[in-house]
Amino acid sequence: MGRKKEIIVSLPDQAWTDHVREGLLAWYDQNKRELPWRKNKDPYRIWVSEIMLQQTRVDTVIPFFERFMDKFPDLVALANADEEEVLKAWEGLGYYSRVRNLHSAVKEVVATYEGKVPSTPDAVTQLKGVGDYTAGAILSIAFDQPTPAVDGNVMRVFSRWFALWDDIAKLSTRRKMEVLGAHLVPASRAGDFNQAVMELGALVCTPVNPKCISCPVQATCAAFDQGVQAELPQKKKAKPPRPVHVSIAWIRRGEQILLQRRSSEGLLAGMWGLPTMENVQDEVVPGDSITPLFTELGLFVEWGEVLGEYEHIFSHRRWHIRLVEGLIRDEKKDLPGEWRWINENERTQLAFPNVYRKAFSLAEKRRKGLSGIQGRLL
DNA sequence: CACGCGTGGCG
DNA sequence: TCGCCAAGCGT
Numbered sequence: 001m002g003r004k005k006e007i008i009v010s011l012p013d014q015a016w017t018d019h020v021r022e023g024l025l026a027w028y029d030q031n032k033r034e035l036p037w038r039k040n041k042d043p044y045r046i047w048v049s050e051i052m053l054q055q056t057r058v059d060t061v062i063p064f065f066e067r068f069m070d071k072f073p074d075l076v077a078l079a080n081a082d083e084e085e086v087l088k089a090w091e092g093l094g095y096y097s098r099v100r101n102l103h104s105a106v107k108e109v110v111a112t113y114e115g116k117v118p119s120t121p122d123a124v125t126q127l128k129g130v131g132d133y134t135a136g137a138i139l140s141i142a143f144d145q146p147t148p149a150v151d152g153n154v155m156r157v158f159s160r161w162f163a164l165w166d167d168i169a170k171l172s173t174r175r176k177m178e179v180l181g182a183h184l185v186p187a188s189r190a191g192d193f194n195q196a197v198m199e200l201g202a203l204v205c206t207p208v209n210p211k212c213i214s215c216p217v218q219a220t221c222a223a224f225d226q227g228v229q230a231e232l233p234q235k236k237k238a239k240p241p242r243p244v245h246v247s248i249a250w251i252r253r254g255e256q257i258l259l260q261r262r263s264s265e266g267l268l269a270g271m272w273g274l275p276t277m278e279n280v281q282d283e284v285v286p287g288d289s290i291t292p293l294f295t296e297l298g299l300f301v302e303w304g305e306v307l308g309e310y311e312h313i314f315s316h317r318r319w320h321i322r323l324v325e326g327l328i329r330d331e332k333k334d335l336p337g338e339w340r341w342i343n344e345n346e347r348t349q350l351a352f353p354n355v356y357r358k359a360f361s362l363a364e365k366r367r368k369g370l371s372g373i374q375g376r377l378l
Numbered sequence: 379c380a381c382g383c384g385t386g387g388c389g
Numbered sequence: 390t391c392g393c394c395a396a397g398c399g400t
Contacts, residue, residue, distance in 0.1 A: 094384025
């Protein structure tokens with residue numbers, strides 16, 4: 001009563017384990033990709049790469065990682081950087097709280113651990129943004145500790161290898177996989193072994209059309225033996241993104257544009273953007289209305305023409321966007337800090353998520369397009 | 379446990 | 390074209 005649910009998982013015997021470790025490590029030595037974070041075992045570089053790789057493909061991460069390392073070559077450089085500069089380096093990579101957590105954790109390492117990434121499970125896991133997987137990856141890859149590192153790849157590989165039908169979206173399933181991983185990971189080359197399983201998942205044991213024909217563990221794969229590799233892993237389907245109607249305001253004052261820094265919590269936290277309103281499209285009528293949002297700012301805005309409409313899909317929201325010109329009629333007071341008038345040069349210093357970069361290009365294209373049409377008509 | 383949190387690539 | 394996904398974490 002009151003104790004944790006026991007994890008039941010049958011473990012392979014020692015001879016089998018020794019054998020598959022050898023095979024997998026040999027395959028890894030022959031087939032591993034040369035990746036920028038594999039050049040050395042600097043815990044800082046491993047850490048940054050693991051944060052970037054969360055829910056993100058290797059090919060997407062590579063250029064971001066290179067630029068990030070040029071800008072912040074070591075942990076102290078990152079700790080001393082301004083948050084704006086750090087966010088700018090993450091611009092376009094998504095899941096922006098990752099980098100704010102990383103920045104905060106790196107400062108913590110400077111303050112508490114003399115700038116050295118801690119190497120105990122408790123200390124690493126306590127770092128902001130570092131969960132069980134990332135802790136295991138850092139400890140095994142950078143510090144050669146025989147810790148499991150169970151991510152989506154590993155769960156897919158294990159699900160097939162051992163024919164496990166548990167839903168991998170469940171926490172209890174991941175715990176089970178961690179028990180397996182802890183059993184399989186060798187005392188030496190722990191990091192290579194963990195990366196070998198992930199590399200196998202990325203290159204061979206892929207989500208669709210796994211390349212079983214060239215798989216180094218085919219002979220011991222339960223799913224292949226039963227012909228069920230296409231049905232594994234079991235995973236509950238994600239809910240589709242919820243549609244939302246959003247109005248985005250393009251408000252100019254001479255050469256300047258009105259920008260708003262988004263809240264430090266929630267969607268696109270801490271990023272800069274254009275003034276954005278949900279579910280007010282009916283109120284955005286060219287020629288008349290003034291929204292309450294701008295009234296509070298002492299800003300009197302008349303809606304102008306609709307510059308364009310587009311859609312932007314987040315993981316959980318589908319924004320149906322109407323980009324509307326706003327015409328400043330009067331200004332009463334100074335703007336609060338999260339609001340700024342910015343010209344085009346200053347804009348390049350700030351970090352914007354893609355949804356607003358699309359708005360910029362649409363607004364600017366639209367301006368050129370209009371003058372082009374006018375030129376022809378007149 | 380379920381949900382919030384981005385983006386780009388691929389079949 | 391579009392649904393599905395990819396090296397998760399915080400709450």
